[in-house]
Amino acid sequence: MFHGHVYFGLRNAQLAEDFRQKLIQERKDAIEVFPLVQRLVGPHKMPMFEIHFKNNDNNLIEWLEAERGDMSVLIHPVTGGEELLDHTERAIWLGRELGVFEETLSS
Template identity: 50%
Template sequence: MYHAHIYFDECQINAAERLHEKIAQRQDVSRVFPLVHREVGPHSKPMFEVHFADNKQGFVDWLDNERGELSVLIHPVSDDVLSDHTTKAIWLGAVLPIKTEILL
C-alpha cells in the first residue's frame, strides 16, 4: 500500500479540487480523502490523501502529468513511519518540509 499526499495553498484550491475529482474517478485507487484546509500531522501545508496499491507506477505517472504546480509526496506504508515519509518517499514537484519530530 502507498499513500500520496497532494499539497495546495490558498491560490491552488481550485486546482486541488479538480485533481481530487479526477483521482476519485480512477479505478486504481482504494481511497481518496477529503481536502484538509489546514496543516495536519507531519504535513506543512494543507493537503488531501490518496491510498493506492503496490502496483503504483501507472498511477504515479498519471499523477505526475496531472498535478500541474501541486507538490505530491508519495510513500510506502510500513512499520517505519519516519523512513516512509523521508528516505523511502518520492516527491513530484517542489519538496516541502515534513515535521519529522511528529513521526518519532
C-alpha cells in the same frame, strides 16, 4: 500499500478539488481518495489531500506526475511502525520537495 499526499496553497483549493475529482473519476486503482484538509495536520507543511493505493502496477504515480500541475506530491510506502523512514528516506516527491515535520513522526 502506499499513501500519496497532494499539497496545495489555500488560494488554489478549488484547483486541488478539481484535481481530486478527476483522480476519483479516472483512477479506479486509487483505493481511497480523502477530502481536502485545508489546514496543517500531522507532519505536513501545507494543506493537502491524501490518496491510498496498493501499488503502481497501473502507473498511478506517472499519471499523478503528468496531471498534478504545479502541486507537489509526496508518495511513501506504509511499512508499519517506521513513519519517519517512510516519509523521508523511502519517499519520493513529484514537483518541489516540501519536506515534513519530522518530529511528529515515530521512528
